[in-house]
Amino acid sequence: MDYRGDSSASQAKARINEGRRRLPRERQTARPFFCRSCGGQVDGVRVPQGWYSLARHTDDPVYPMNRLGLYCSLECLEQQLPRLRGVGEQVGAGYVSTYQRAGGQARSRE
Numbered sequence: 001m002d003y004r005g006d007s008s009a010s011q012a013k014a015r016i017n018e019g020r021r022r023l024p025r026e027r028q029t030a031r032p033f034f035c036r037s038c039g040g041q042v043d044g045v046r047v048p049q050g051w052y053s054l055a056r057h058t059d060d061p062v063y064p065m066n067r068l069g070l071y072c073s074l075e076c077l078e079q080q081l082p083r084l085r086g087v088g089e090q091v092g093a094g095y096v097s098t099y100q101r102a103g104g105q106a107r108s109r110e
Contacts (some may be wrong), residue, residue: 036069037076052077
């Protein structure tokens with residue numbers, strides 16, 4: 001049997017297609033957020049205040065950003081710089097796919 005996603009994911013897609021990105025506040029539920037470096041965890045509805053959310057923007061219309069992690073402090077972000085440099089080098093060397101390298105063909109999210 002093919003996995004088609006759960007109903008909450010399907011409902012989320014429907015909201016996005018209708019131009020509604022988020023659930024009303026009263027229907028949002030807390031989830032854990034983890035620091036990519038130290039593993040610290042905070043439960044919440046949104047990224048915790050003061051944390052850093054790092055993403056690399058792409059030229060792909062389907063995946064406009066590559067998320068690189070959440071970090072609870074600048075110290076934790078700094079500890080991950082060698083890994084982040086490696087990601088940058090992989091993009092430059094052609095190991096990480098980009099929209100233009102794929103011939104301008106948008107990838108499907110399904």
